[in-house]
Amino acid sequence: MRKQFTNSSLCIGAGTTVSGTSNQTEMLIVTSGKVWITVEGSSDDYWLQVGESISVEAGRLIVIEADKQDSRVSLPYARDGHRSFDFFAPLRALATSTESNSKPASC
Numbered sequence: 071m072r073k074q075f076t077n078s079s080l081c082i083g084a085g086t087t088v089s090g091t092s093n094q095t096e097m098l099i100v101t102s103g104k105v106w107i108t109v110e111g112s113s114d115d116y117w118l119q120v121g122e123s124i125s126v127e128a129g130r131l132i133v134i135e136a137d138k139q140d141s142r143v144s145l146p147y148a149r150d151g152h153r154s155f156d157f158f159a160p161l162r163a164l165a166t167s168t169e170s171n172s173k174p175a176s177c
Contacts, residue, residue: 078144078145078146079101079142079143079144079145080134080142080143080145081140081141081142081177082103082105082134082135082136082140082141082142082143082177083136083140084103084136084137084138084139084140084141085135085136085137085138086135086136087133087134087135088133088134088135089131089132089133089134090131090132091129091130091131091132092126092128092129092130092132093128093129094128095125095126095127095128096125096126096128096132096145097123097124097125097126097145097146098118098123098124098125098126098132098134098143098144098145099121099122099123099143099144099145099146100118100119100120100121100122100123100141100142100143100144101120101142101143101144102120102140102141102142102177103119103120103136103137103139103140103141103142103177104117104118104119104120104136104137104138104139104141105117105118105119105134105135105136105137105141105143106134106135106137107124107132107133107134107135108132108133109124109126109130109131109132109133110130110131110132111127111130112130117137140176140177141177142177
């Protein structure tokens, strides 16, 4: 599903994955929790926790997964409203969303 994303932060539920691209160079800053980030074209993956950040070039696919708790990632340059992210949930998130005891992210 393709969405226009204009908020300046992402709330990601524990164990949930989001992905997308940005039309501009983006700084991702973890403001709560711990996340795993992989960026298209990079040979490295990154584990970031509160206060840590990464800069991502425009046009790169970014995949972010929250670790064992809800996490929030700030995108401080998300002010022009032209960023578009293509979000998707992993199969395990799809499975848990059908359970009656699943709860939304609390961040």
